[in-house]
Amino acid sequence: MLRHCQLPQVNWKEYFFVKEGTPVAYAKHNVEIARSGDILSASLVLDNLQGVKEVTWNFADSQAAGIPYVRLIEAALTDKLKDKASIRVTGDQITVTFNEEMVFDRAEIVNVKVKVKVQDKLFYPIGYINPSATIVDANGQTVKLLNGGNRFLLKPKFNRVQGYILPEGYLVEDGSYAGYRDWSKVGATLRVTNGDYSLDATSLISSGRFNIEPLPLSKDAYTFEMKIPGHFATKQNEKFGFEYKGQLYGKSSTIRLLLVAGDVNQDNVIDVKDAIAIQDAWNTNNRAADINFDSIVNVADIKFVQKNYLQQNTDVPNTPAPVTTLNGKTLDSILKELGL
Structure with missing residues (x-):
């Protein structure tokens, strides 16, 4: 259901404890709330390092549970390092090569002008700017640094809908399923519509469930039309997300589709x-x-x-x-x- 809501306030702080003098890399930014698809800026910092020949940051390593929180857009050296190093950007990876061995103490190396794009495919309530960092030291050895990054509250520009399909003919009295069904052979169909939006979601059905992500934001209700042999076709209208100060925001919601059994000839x-x-x-x-x-x-x-x-x-x-x-x-x- 679409509701008018107030966005939560974000004042969290994160602390990473390491032994004094430990070489580390971390990201700095002032973002507290972002929306999916936003472009954010940050700085990448090296601390407690000396004799550094090269450093590589990899944003692909910052994902967890399969969530690519951000994608690298561009990167540039800070003004202090423009004449002391060169930078190379390849995909989600940044490599900075120094003209001579360097010493770093809380030094901002790359101004992320490392610009990053917040992921816009998977519904997730938080995001991180936290690339891994690897250096080449004075001895030519590759060393992976401890790394840390700030998180931000993520407000997706889409909804996630998890659905449960409940055909009466497949249920026992307590509402649970009466044994296994091969849903690839059930003959079910599912269509989701809203104005010009139309999605054949049949292929998303698995074990009596489905997940639609992303589902576009809309003030209007979506219609879920479910058909299963031997049951009444079900049409259910549902609104998703919420509105705050005239702006639509996505939510993760659940829907249950109950189908009455007995209509053999449809x-x-x-x-x-x-x-x-x-x-x-x-x-x-x-x-x-x-x-x-x-x-x-x-x-x-x-x-x-x-x-x-x-x-x-x-x-x-x-x-x-x-x-x-x-x-x-x-x-x-x-x-x-x-x-x-």
């Missing part, structure tokens, strides 16, 4: 036609009639027709009236013919 009403379809497919693996998807059409499937008999799909307009008698057959007569 006409948005559960009636004698569905009972006939099950009778005709009795003891086969007919997918449409196998409501609980256990590879056999039997009493477990027709019980859902009994339970939800004469229901109409409230998510669809102009549903037909339920039919109770067809060609002389009723639900009771069908159950009797099946020996139930």
Whole structure:
């Protein structure tokens, strides 16, 4: 649901404790809150170092749990070092080669004009500017330094939606799944729409769940249309994110899609036609009639027709009236013919 909210205040400080005199590298910046895709500036600092011939920073090493917090855009030497070193930028890596061996004490080497771009693909509440640092010392040895960096609060410009698909035919009474289902063979479809936005999210379904990330910001509700054989199609409208001072912000949200079982012929009403379809497919693996998807059409499937008999799909307009008698057959007569 879209809400008007106040952004949290950020006053955190992080402390890294090392033995006095330990060679370290760290990033400095004053960013407290950023949005996904923002361009940020920082400085890279070397401390307690001498006899340094070369230093390499790698932003690709700063990711954790698969999150690339930032991507390097550009880098330039500080004014004090412009005539004392050369700089080379390759992808997410910066290499500075010094004209002569250098001594550093809290020296800002690169003014990140190292500009970095905040990642804009994965929903994550924080970000870091914290590249790894490796030096070549006076003996030509490569040494990896201890490194640290400041984090910032990240407000994504998109939503993340985690969904749970709950077909009644696959559940037991407590709402949990009744055994394993191969969702690649279920025959489910999922479409998400909002105005001109349309996403076929079927391929995102796995084990009865789906994850949509990024989902664009919008003041309007998204429509989730879910279809599974033997069930009513479900249409659910949901708003995501929040608004603060006229600005939209993303959130991580959860949605549950519940589907009513018993609509074998997919006409948005559960009636004698569905009972006939099950009778005709009795003891086969007919997918449409196998409501609980256990590879056999039997009493477990027709019980859902009994339970939800004469229901109409409230998510669809102009549903037909339920039919109770067809060609002389009723639900009771069908159950009797099946020996139930």
